[in-house]
Amino acid sequence: MKGRTAFQKLAAVPHIVWTVMFIVAPMLFVLYFALTDADGRFSFANITSLSQYTNVFILSIAFALIATVICLLIGYPLAYYMAQQKGRTQKLLMVLLMLPMWCNLLIRTYALMTLLDNGGLLNSLLDSLGLGKITIVGTDFGVILGMIYDFLPYMVLPIFTAMTKLDKQYIEAAHDLGCSHLQTMTRVVIPLTLSGVVSGVTMVFVPSISTFYISQKLGAGKIDLVGDTIERLFQNPSTYNVGAVISLVMMILIIISVQVMNRFTDDEKRVMP
Amino acid sequence: MVIESRNTCFFAIFLFERSPFSKEMENIIELKGVSKFFDGECILDGIDLSIRDKEFVTLLGPSGCGKTTTLRIIGGFETPDRGELFIDGQSVKNTPPNQRPVNTVFQKYALFPHLNVFENVAFGLRLAGAPKDEIVRSVTEMLALVKLKGFERRTVTSLSGGQQQRVAIARALINHPRVLLLDEPLGALDLKLRKDMQNELKKIQRQTGITFIYVTHDQEEALSMSDTVVVMANGKIQQIGSPVDIYNEPENAFVADFIGESNILDGIMVSDGKVKFSGRLFDCVDSGFAPNEPVDIVVRPEDVDVVKLDDGMLTGTVSSVTFKGDYYEIIVDVGGFKWMLETSDYEAPETRIGLKIEPEAIHVMKKSEFSGQFGDYSSFSDEMDHMSDPTEEEAE
Ligand SMILES: Nc1ncnc2c1ncn2[C@@H]1O[C@H](COP(=O)(O)OP(=O)(O)O)[C@@H](O)[C@H]1O
Ligand SMILES: [Mg+2]
Numbered sequence: 001m002k003g004r005t006a007f008q009k010l011a012a013v014p015h016i017v018w019t020v021m022f023i024v025a026p027m028l029f030v031l032y033f034a035l036t037d038a039d040g041r042f043s044f045a046n047i048t049s050l051s052q053y054t055n056v057f058i059l060s061i062a063f064a065l066i067a068t069v070i071c072l073l074i075g076y077p078l079a080y081y082m083a084q085q086k087g088r089t090q091k092l093l094m095v096l097l098m099l100p101m102w103c104n105l106l107i108r109t110y111a112l113m114t115l116l117d118n119g120g121l122l123n124s125l126l127d128s129l130g131l132g133k134i135t136i137v138g139t140d141f142g143v144i145l146g147m148i149y150d151f152l153p154y155m156v157l158p159i160f161t162a163m164t165k166l167d168k169q170y171i172e173a174a175h176d177l178g179c180s181h182l183q184t185m186t187r188v189v190i191p192l193t194l195s196g197v198v199s200g201v202t203m204v205f206v207p208s209i210s211t212f213y214i215s216q217k218l219g220a221g222k223i224d225l226v227g228d229t230i231e232r233l234f235q236n237p238s239t240y241n242v243g244a245v246i247s248l249v250m251m252i253l254i255i256i257s258v259q260v261m262n263r264f265t266d267d268e269k270r271v272m273p
Numbered sequence: 274m275v276i277e278s279r280n281t282c283f284f285a286i287f288l289f290e291r292s293p294f295s296k297e298m299e300n301i302i303e304l305k306g307v308s309k310f311f312d313g314e315c316i317l318d319g320i321d322l323s324i325r326d327k328e329f330v331t332l333l334g335p336s337g338c339g340k341t342t343t344l345r346i347i348g349g350f351e352t353p354d355r356g357e358l359f360i361d362g363q364s365v366k367n368t369p370p371n372q373r374p375v376n377t378v379f380q381k382y383a384l385f386p387h388l389n390v391f392e393n394v395a396f397g398l399r400l401a402g403a404p405k406d407e408i409v410r411s412v413t414e415m416l417a418l419v420k421l422k423g424f425e426r427r428t429v430t431s432l433s434g435g436q437q438q439r440v441a442i443a444r445a446l447i448n449h450p451r452v453l454l455l456d457e458p459l460g461a462l463d464l465k466l467r468k469d470m471q472n473e474l475k476k477i478q479r480q481t482g483i484t485f486i487y488v489t490h491d492q493e494e495a496l497s498m499s500d501t502v503v504v505m506a507n508g509k510i511q512q513i514g515s516p517v518d519i520y521n522e523p524e525n526a527f528v529a530d531f532i533g534e535s536n537i538l539d540g541i542m543v544s545d546g547k548v549k550f551s552g553r554l555f556d557c558v559d560s561g562f563a564p565n566e567p568v569d570i571v572v573r574p575e576d577v578d579v580v581k582l583d584d585g586m587l588t589g590t591v592s593s594v595t596f597k598g599d600y601y602e603i604i605v606d607v608g609g610f611k612w613m614l615e616t617s618d619y620e621a622p623e624t625r626i627g628l629k630i631e632p633e634a635i636h637v638m639k640k641s642e643f644s645g646q647f648g649d650y651s652s653f654s655d656e657m658d659h660m661s662d663p664t665e666e667e668a669e
Contacts, residue, residue: 172350173383175370177397177448187400191387 033244038237046245053229053246060226061253063140063215064208067147068155071204072197074148075155079196080189082156083163094160101153106213112149113137113217138220146218147208154203162196163189198261206254226250300359301326301451301484302347307356309342309508316342318508320356324452324486324501329478331487333495334505335531340488341380343505344454347486348377361451376445380456382437384429390416390440391425397448415443418477435466442477452484459494471498492532496520504528506643525641529571536577536612537647540570540637548637551587551607555630559637569638574602574613576634579620585627591620604650611649 037043082093100108115121116136123133136142170192174184190197212227219225226246233243302324309317317339324330332340345351346358349370358365365373376397384393392399394412403411416422419439429437438458445453458474459467475498478485489495495502496516504511504519504527512524523529526537540550545560550570562568582588589607603614605626612628620626 167383169379169381169383170385172370173377173379173385175350176348176375176377176379177444178371178400180371183400187396188385192385194387 030244030247033241034248037241043241046241049242050245050249053226056224056226056229057249057253059224060209063144063147063225064205067144067151067208068201068205070144070148071152071155072201075152075200076159076197079156079159079163082160083166097153097156100149105150108150109146109214109217112146116142116145116218137218138222140223142218142220143215143223143225146214147204147211150214151204151207154207155200158199158203159193159196162193166192194264198264202258202261205257209254209257210250299326299362300324301328301361302486303357303359303362304343304346305357305359307343307346307353307358309339309346309351310354316508317346317353320508320510322503322510322513324484326451327482327484329475329485329487329498329500330503331489331495331499331501332503332505333489333492333531334511336490338505339508340490340505341456344377344456344486344488347452348375348454349373374451375454376448376450376452377454378438378441378445378456378458380458380460382441384437384440384444386428386430388429389425390421390427390429390432393429393440394443394447396444401448411447412443415447418446418480419443420473434461435470438462438470442474446477446481446483450483452486454486454488456488457490458487459489467494474498496532504531506531522636523571523638525638525643526569526571526645526647527641527643529569529636529638530643530647534574534613536570536572536574536649538570538572538610539645540568542566542568542637546632548635551610553586555586555635556632557635557637558632559635562637562639567640569640569644571636571638572612572630572634574615575600576630577612577614578629578631579603579614579616579618580627580629582625582627584629586630587628588625589628591622591624591626593622594620611651613650 034046035042035044037045078097082090082097085093103111113120117123118133118135118137120137122136127133136145166189170188171184174188179187210227212225212231215223215225215228230243230246230250233239233246300323302322304320304322307317307320307322308315320339320343322343332343334340342351346353347360349365349368352366360373360375385396388396391412394415395408398408398411412425413422416424419442421436421439421443424432424436424440429440432440438461442455442458455474459470462470471494474485474487487495487498496519499516501513502516502519503513504524506527512519512528514522519528520532523532523535529535529537538550540548542548542559542562542565543554544564545562546557548555548557548559548568548570587607589605589612591603592606592611593604595602597615600615600617601619603616603620605612605614605628607628614628
């Protein structure tokens with residue numbers, strides 16, 4: 001068949017319009033702002049000014065990495081456990097995991113903040129037990145905890161899906177060939193659920209590195225991540241241009257990390273020794 | 274294998290003495306009264322089975338009779354609810370699969386998709402921490418044994434069914450198990466490939482001297498490959514014996530029907546050497562029944578001679594003839610009971626012919642739970658389809 005019918009072309013129009021209006025055009029704007037100064041003249045000044053934000057970038061990457069790793073350490077065994085369960089138990093665990101996600105991210109984060117606040121439920125409880133208060137809101141730990149709390153389901157779900165697709169016969173074959181339970185895990189289960197891990201890691205890392213709401217609420221304004229910086233810079237028209245450059249760098253960072261993650265899903269072809 | 278049956282066991286052992294190994298009589302595997310229940314339903318009912326070292330044993334039976342479950346119990350993937358299991362004289366009831374000197378070739382191969390052919394085969398050796406050069410040497414050797422030289426770097430998903438099967442066999446054999454369990458390993462292959470692989474498996478078993486426990490629902494496969502056949506039905510062992518033994522001396526109507534073609538009739542054992550069926554008294558060679566005991570009679574189609582009408586012990590009308598290449602398969606109506614015969618001469622339908630049955634051709638069996646379940650050959654084409662359908666087991 002040659003070419004597309006008129007109808008097929010017509011059917012694509014809404015999508016094309018949408019993409020141009022809301023994806024291509026804004027990207028071009030970002031690019032335009034990034035390469036001009038406040039008066040609209042072409043300039044590299046924004047790019048050179050990036051160096052003063054190095055620490056913010058490092059902090060954001062570190063926070064996102066830590067949150068992702070902890071999510072993986074909690075999420076992988078949880079997904080494994082869930083996949084082992086049968087029928088009703090599995091459904092119940094699933095509902096418990098999904099329940100917070102039916103609630104808006106901002107509300108969830110706000111709820112967590114009030115829970116952990118100085119006068120919050122946790123501290124009132126600790127106080128009444130005579131254990132004293134602990135400060136979580138406003139610390140690095142608080143922000144990372146927020147990321148874990150908000151994004152853990154995104155880690156568990158793809159891994160759980162990969163686990164349920166894993167044919168039990170591979171596990172039996174591994175046992176048969178001499179694997180202990182731990183060896184079955186490291187040599188068969190983990191490699192065969194890697195695609196789920198990759199999706200999970202990507203789905204936690206990307207929103208973690210670009211968040212601003214979590215750091216604002218649980219960091220109590222004391223912790224400045226890339227997301228917060230961009231938001232602040234875009235609130236003032238005179239700093240639009242720097243904000244645009246940071247956004248651009250952010251996008252490139254995310255694209256690189258997604259590409260790196262994708263490499264792991266390619267069928268691992270081990271080379272002969 | 275301890276042949277528990279009948280008066281012919283000496284004869285059978287004598288005929289089927291397997292060349293270098295038969296002197297070693299120790300049992301490598303022993304199941305004693307093994308029972309298994311799933312959801313309160315009895316799936317295996319008191320299985321007693323002894324398997325000698327270096328033996329090729331086949332579990333044969335229709336789909337759902339408990340063959341796979343028996344194999345999984347030996348492999349350690351199921352625990353028996355009752356009974357004992359010994360490997361090399363040791364009770365292994367609580368030994369996990371990875372600590373049993375047993376490897377399995379799974380029905381659906383179960384090759385690891387994240388590893389290439391080389392790494393799949395090397396899997397067991399890597400676990401055991403074998404040195405690199407030994408791994409390379411052994412894997413190369415194993416791949417040569419299963420005729421897959423040069424496939425080392427291929428992904429397992431790029432292989433055909435037959436090739437995957439060979440990788441699965443190599444992956445299991447490289448660990449030098451005392452016993453190899455094979456669950457319908459050829460079930461998914463086409464007929465030609467099945468035949469080739471049957472020969473190769475048999476050859477590999479002889480070369481390696483490893484005990485094979487082989488599961489199939491294909492009686493031809495079982496008869497042609499095994500030293501010993503274990504016929505199962507309804508979660509029970511019906512008969513254990515050499516292929517010839519099983520074919521010539523079926524224990525009951527089920528075995529007679531399942532193995533090969535047979536005319537199964539109701540009879541009365543009048544006295545030793547005299548049996549009555551089809552309204553006539555015949556001489557036979559069986560004895561040891563009570564006077565006038567009701568029995569089941571088996572006569573194989575190839576053991577009935579077609580003679581002139583007047584010379585026949587029985588007379589009947591030919592109802593159909595099928596050319597089978599080197600013989601004709603004839604269905605004969607004898608007083609309403611349809612016999613199957615194999616003859617070298619063509620007999621036209623509607624001809625009246627005489628049948629002659631030698632005493633040795635008559636096999637007398639005790640009545641069993643299966644008596645009366647197998648009719649004559651009036652609906653025989655359906656049965657043939659059913660028996661030879663290799664995909665029958667798919668539903669599992
Ligand atoms: N895990 C299980 N749970 C419940 N029933 C099972 C299970 N495994 C097997 N069965 C049942 O046990 C019977 C015997 O199965 P199986 O040993 O696989 O037979 P075969 O291999 O001879 O076809 C079948 O009726 C099957 O449905
Ligand atoms: Mg089976």
